[in-house]
Amino acid sequence: MECPRCQSQSISNNGLTHYGKQRYRCKDCRRQFVENPSHQPITQAQRELVDRLLQERLSLAGIAYAAQVSKCWLQYYVNQKYYQVNQQVQVRPKKRPVSAAT
Incomplete structure (x- = not known):
């Protein structure tokens, strides 16, 4: 060995x-x-499947079962995705329509 x-x-x-x-x-x-x-390492196809299933708002247990990954790995993966997303959303105020004076 x-x-x-x-x-x-x-x-x-x-x-x-x-x-x-x-x-x-x-x-x-x-x-x-x-x-x-x-x-067995998680393949790119499994990661893409997990990404699609996360958008469908399924439970993590259901996603882990469907993608054949462990729940522990899936929670780690979801946490990593969460930290990659911007936590502050920039909102632009709407322009108010100009109303005609009567």
């Missing part, structure tokens, strides 16, 4: 993950990793 970051063979056991998988640590670069990670 080798380190995914530096390809070193200097590996030691470093406990277990909360799922019970063996965790390893590279002695050279100190990276922690598991041998066969089951984590």
